[in-house]
Amino acid sequence: MLIDPHIHMVSRTTDDYQALALHCIRLVTEPSFRPGFDRNSVAGFKDYFEQLTVAEPARAAKFGIRHYSWICLNPEEAANLELAREVMALLPEYLDRPTVLGIGEIGLNRNTRNELKVLEWQVELAAQRNELVLVHTPHLEDKLKGTRLIMEVIRNESGLDRGRVLIDHAEEHTIEEIKDAGFWAGITIYPGSKCSPARAVDMLETSGCERVWVDSAADWGVSDPLAVIKAAEEMRRRGFDPETIAGVVYRNPVTFLSQSPSFHMSC
Numbered sequence: 001m002l003i004d005p006h007i008h009m010v011s012r013t014t015d016d017y018q019a020l021a022l023h024c025i026r027l028v029t030e031p032s033f034r035p036g037f038d039r040n041s042v043a044g045f046k047d048y049f050e051q052l053t054v055a056e057p058a059r060a061a062k063f064g065i066r067h068y069s070w071i072c073l074n075p076e077e078a079a080n081l082e083l084a085r086e087v088m089a090l091l092p093e094y095l096d097r098p099t100v101l102g103i104g105e106i107g108l109n110r111n112t113r114n115e116l117k118v119l120e121w122q123v124e125l126a127a128q129r130n131e132l133v134l135v136h137t138p139h140l141e142d143k144l145k146g147t148r149l150i151m152e153v154i155r156n157e158s159g160l161d162r163g164r165v166l167i168d169h170a171e172e173h174t175i176e177e178i179k180d181a182g183f184w185a186g187i188t189i190y191p192g193s194k195c196s197p198a199r200a201v202d203m204l205e206t207s208g209c210e211r212v213w214v215d216s217a218a219d220w221g222v223s224d225p226l227a228v229i230k231a232a233e234e235m236r237r238r239g240f241d242p243e244t245i246a247g248v249v250y251r252n253p254v255t256f257l258s259q260s261p262s263f264h265m266s267c
Helices: 014-022 042-061 081-095 113-129 140-155 175-180 197-207 227-237 242-257
Strands: 002-004 025-030 066-071 100-107 132-136 165-167 184-188 212-215
Touching: 002 227, 002 242, 014 025, 014 042, 025 042, 042 066, 042 081, 066 081, 081 100, 081 113, 100 113, 113 132, 113 140, 132 140, 140 165, 140 175, 175 184, 175 197, 184 197, 197 212, 197 227, 212 227, 212 242, 227 242
Parallel strands: 002 025, 025 066, 066 100, 100 132, 132 165, 165 184, 184 212
Antiparallel strands: none
16 A cells, blocks of 8 residues: 655546556545645635545545645745735634644745745744644755755744654755754655656665655646656665565655644555
């Protein structure tokens, strides 16, 4: 059995759920993200959070898949601080839903001042509520700077345990800094802006398989909901033993996610 701990199923078809089930992915977690357009009202966010916490778990269950979500204001939608404050007021209601694991995916996209402000607000909320945190790091040339800014914000919040924070979309130049700072790291298999399965396994070979997971972040863009399986197959091809492979694609996500009282691995 495998887990995809970061995938955006609201933008995927039922065929994708069938494919996940056929390939033994029995559990997914879905962070809040931008749907490809700007939501300009609180009502839009409320509808989206309802979809994540009510509609999507029911859809997944039809295929024998357990669906969890993360609730937040995604950094790509942090430009309007007035709207951001209104959305922040919604978060506690949805963070209390039974299938919600924590706050995510928060972070930075273009490393702007408003993104940093919204990140600070959500990190403070996570500390106040003792929530798990899933972090988005910027793409391509902004990644190292953004990752360091994110880690600085989290370090400045003394009430947040770094072992309860996973910083996702790590690459060769950030993964060791993330883990050395005491955080968990995520490696995303996504064409174009993130890693191929081969690059992901290169990183596992050089940086180790502890405190790391792999995910697809499959969404409305060109992406692959079976990317976790392809990374596991690349590990097998290179001679990783079955226990190590199972650690990366199953036990590591379970260990991290089990820190949330909402998480139950019963499927």
